[in-house]
Amino acid sequence: MAITTNRLRDDTCERDWIWEREVEAASWEETRRLSVGAWERQFRRLRESSSFYARKFREAGAGSSFVSLADLSNLPFTTKEELRQALDEEPPFGSNLCVSPIQVKRVYQTSGTTGAPSVLALTRGDMESWTLMGTRTYYATGIHEHSTVLTTFGAGPFVAGHTHFVLLRTGARSVPVAPGDTERVIFGLRAGLADTLLSTASFAQYLANRLEKTDADPSAIPLTHVVTGGEPGGGIPGIRDHIQRVLGVTVTEVMGIGDVAPSLFGECPHQQGMHFCGAGQVWVELIDPDSREPMEIETGAVGELVYTALTREAMPVVRFLGGDIVRIDGTSCECERTSFRMRVLGRRDDMFIVRGVNVYPTAILSVVAEFRPRVTGRARVIREGSQTSIEPPIPVEVEVTERHGSDASLVAQIEDAIHSRLTFRSKVTLVPESDFGESGYKTRLTVRK
Ligand SMILES: [Zn+2]
Numbered sequence: 001m002a003i004t005t006n007r008l009r010d011d012t013c014e015r016d017w018i019w020e021r022e023v024e025a026a027s028w029e030e031t032r033r034l035s036v037g038a039w040e041r042q043f044r045r046l047r048e049s050s051s052f053y054a055r056k057f058r059e060a061g062a063g064s065s066f067v068s069l070a071d072l073s074n075l076p077f078t079t080k081e082e083l084r085q086a087l088d089e090e091p092p093f094g095s096n097l098c099v100s101p102i103q104v105k106r107v108y109q110t111s112g113t114t115g116a117p118s119v120l121a122l123t124r125g126d127m128e129s130w131t132l133m134g135t136r137t138y139y140a141t142g143i144h145e146h147s148t149v150l151t152t153f154g155a156g157p158f159v160a161g162h163t164h165f166v167l168l169r170t171g172a173r174s175v176p177v178a179p180g181d182t183e184r185v186i187f188g189l190r191a192g193l194a195d196t197l198l199s200t201a202s203f204a205q206y207l208a209n210r211l212e213k214t215d216a217d218p219s220a221i222p223l224t225h226v227v228t229g230g231e232p233g234g235g236i237p238g239i240r241d242h243i244q245r246v247l248g249v250t251v252t253e254v255m256g257i258g259d260v261a262p263s264l265f266g267e268c269p270h271q272q273g274m275h276f277c278g279a280g281q282v283w284v285e286l287i288d289p290d291s292r293e294p295m296e297i298e299t300g301a302v303g304e305l306v307y308t309a310l311t312r313e314a315m316p317v318v319r320f321l322g323g324d325i326v327r328i329d330g331t332s333c334e335c336e337r338t339s340f341r342m343r344v345l346g347r348r349d350d351m352f353i354v355r356g357v358n359v360y361p362t363a364i365l366s367v368v369a370e371f372r373p374r375v376t377g378r379a380r381v382i383r384e385g386s387q388t389s390i391e392p393p394i395p396v397e398v399e400v401t402e403r404h405g406s407d408a409s410l411v412a413q414i415e416d417a418i419h420s421r422l423t424f425r426s427k428v429t430l431v432p433e434s435d436f437g438e439s440g441y442k443t444r445l446t447v448r449k
Pocket of ligand 1: 333
């Protein structure tokens with residue numbers, strides 16, 4: 001069934017109180033002015049209260065002089081690894097803590113890239129700032145007061161749990177279901193408890209695949225909107241279109257960064273990429289992923305996003321390398337938001353180089369997704385150890401339905417499609433659903449063996 005109308009765009013409360021009060025009535029110039037003032041206060045606080053940043057600023061020659069927002073690139077980056085070391089230096093919160101421990105009112109343990117979890121501390125003010133940015137984000141996706149939202153994001157340990165506070169603020173009905181409890185999700189959606197589903201792209205895709213097999217007309221389920229987050233996928237046409245077609249819904253996506261804000265980018269129903277929703281709270285820069293030189297945030301630019309917390313109290317970050325490589329899709333929109341729009345191409349860690357050209361596994365996913373219904377839409381690149389440069393053929397595992405487990409012509413067709421679209425040779429292995437592993441919750445795009 002083709003989607004002819006996007007029901008979310010017919011929304012009658014497009015400009016209600018949240019838009020006026022919390023979204024961004026302010027122009028980009030106004031936002032910049034607010035940000036300049038917030039940064040002055042933040043810089044002073046960091047130098048006085050954070051031994052971690054006082055040291056970094058001193059080492060950068062900014063021990064006693066002020067560095068303005070315009071000159072931010074004179075300050076060093078902050079990496080995840082440095083935050084780890086800061087935590088080890090002064091447990092339990094780290095030498096980057098800017099407030100007294102008694103002011104810390106919520107703590108998340110986030111998944112570290114290696115080993116032990118890292119700790120995120122929030123003050124009351126930080127929680128409010130996260131809720132503000134989250135409300136803008138989810139409001140942008142089309143979740144409004146009349147929405148009824150079934151969410152599969154757990155309260156913890158992932159910071160996505162903050163979404164529950166955000167939904168409360170939007171005024172929407174919230175139907176929380178534990179991650180992975182597929183039966184309750186299906187029951188809730190069939191029963192009409194919710195018109196909106198919040199989940200990872202992998203789970204939404206899994207749900208669409210499953211209902212396509214069991215239901216004569218899955219689009220008859222009274223679900224109209226799916227908001228995906230936690231991984232790229234909702235923005236990949238082959239994956240998005242399939243979920244939209246099978247479930248009869250509009251898919252929009254959100255993105256956040258644990259160390260900055262769990263919801264920071266939200267795609268509006270015009271589906272032209274995710275709007276930046278942290279204006280006045282977070283300052284964003286775009287840098288070249290290789291040279292790390294600053295780049296202009298303009299349509300078509302591809303780079304890595306770098307974040308500076310303007311209002312964060314407990315654990316502000318300065319020039320934090322988020323690790324996401326994005327493409328800027330525009331700086332205006334039919335929805336009248338003035339913030340830039342972007343799409344995630346992939347994690348810098350997932351990137352590999354084939355004969356001097358950067359490749360992200362999301363590019364492979366988007367080719368593979370065209371082979372439905374023989375494939376499920378999931379795929380991953382297999383890499384040896386920590387190598388970045390890979391010689392073709394690139395090993396790719398593609399998940400297929402049981403019937404196509406040994407379909408030699410399918411292998412040849414996918415390899416041809418990857419070659420013609422991405423200009424490198426691949427070696428495709430078909431893996432049946434039962435062997436692909438990992439739950440439908442989140443899919444790793446590269447696997448190191
Ligand atoms: Zn828009």
